[in-house]
Every structure is written in C-alpha cells, then in structure tokens.
Amino acid sequence: xxxxxxxxxxxxxxxxxxxxxxxxxxxxxxxxxxxxxxxxxxxxxxxxxxxxxxxxxxxxxxxxxxxxxxxxxxxxxxxxxxxxxxxxxxxxxxxxxxxxxxxxxxxxxxxxxxxxxxxxxxxxxxxxxxxxxxxxxxxxxxxxxxxxxxxxxxxxxxxxxxxxxxxxxxxxxxxxxxxxxxxxx
Numbered sequence: 583x584x585x586x587x588x589x590x591x592x593x594x595x596x597x598x599x600x601x602x603x604x605x606x607x608x609x610x611x612x613x614x615x616x617x618x619x620x621x622x623x624x625x626x627x628x629x630x631x632x633x634x635x636x637x638x639x640x641x642x643x644x645x646x647x648x649x650x651x652x653x654x655x656x657x658x659x660x661x662x663x664x665x666x667x668x669x670x671x672x673x674x675x676x677x678x679x680x681x682x683x684x685x686x687x688x689x690x691x692x693x694x695x696x697x698x699x700x701x702x703x704x705x706x707x708x709x710x711x712x713x714x715x716x717x718x719x720x721x722x723x724x725x726x727x728x729x730x731x732x733x734x735x736x737x738x739x740x741x742x743x744x745x746x747x748x749x750x751x752x753x754x755x756x757x758x759x760x761x762x763x764x765x766x767x
Contacts, residue, residue, distance in 0.1 A: 583686055587669050594634060595699035596623050607702060609709040616653060617641045621702035632671055634660040636701055656701065660694050
C-alpha cells in the first residue's frame, strides 16, 4: 500500500520525524527491570527507508478475558520504502507481537498506525514522568489505574453538579442592535 509520507507520519503521530530524521522514547522501571518500553522511528538510507519499532514489556496488565497478567510483552514493526524520488512510500512490512501481517491491507496499516501512536504515547508519558522524578513515575497496577480513574470521574462529576446547583437563571447570549440604547442595571 502506498502512502504520502506526511500522511503516514501524521497517522503514526510523529509528524516532526521528517525534520529530525530519528526519534526515540524509552523508560525502565527502577523497581522491576523486566518492565520497560522503547519506541523508535527513523529514516535510513538517506531518507529512502522508514523504520518504526516498538517493544513494550508491561506488568500487571488486564488481558481480554479480565485476568491480570504479571508480564505482557508487546511489539510492533513497520517498514516502508520510498518510491523513486517522490514523497510516496510503500509499506513493505507490518508485524504485531511477533506475527507478520499483510502490508497490502489498509485496515492492518490503520491498526498498526493507531497502535503505535497509543503505545508510543504511553511510553513517552512514563519516560517524561521518570525524567522529572515525579511521584507518579512508579508504574501502578491495573487495579490502581482503574480505581484512580473512577475516583477522578466521581470528583469531576461532583464538581460539575455543585457548579450547576450554584447557577441562577438562564443566560441567553445575543448580539445587540447597533442602534439600541445603552442600558445600565
């Protein structure tokens, strides 16, 4: 499948790669070295080849059946090559979690781009937290993440209801006429 390089980079969430030629995000959990992540995107061969790699070893992840796994290894690879001297790239390889898929399938390409974007964003967030030595840098378990999301939802909902209860009357915005007299209340 052929893509304009700018469209492909946009779908991957790495539009600045065309300027930088190489981008990389990584982290390593201090408490458990088996939990780590690395995402990389780069141009090779003077910009004629695009390589996108991601490896993410996570812990305490809820799988599709609802069971918490101690370790989950996720990987992704996308390769594309430039067609002539144009801005068009042909995707030649797609692989998820160790399995190769058809590079001609638009659905698989869209899935690959979306998965890379989401996983690379997660790795980038963890890396940034660790870089600034935030107290949130520790990797929380799946149960903790669910509990934190639920408590944040409750707080936001409560604040919204309190704000709505404090409102009095109805405000209807309108544009006044140019010839309307100035009214003071």
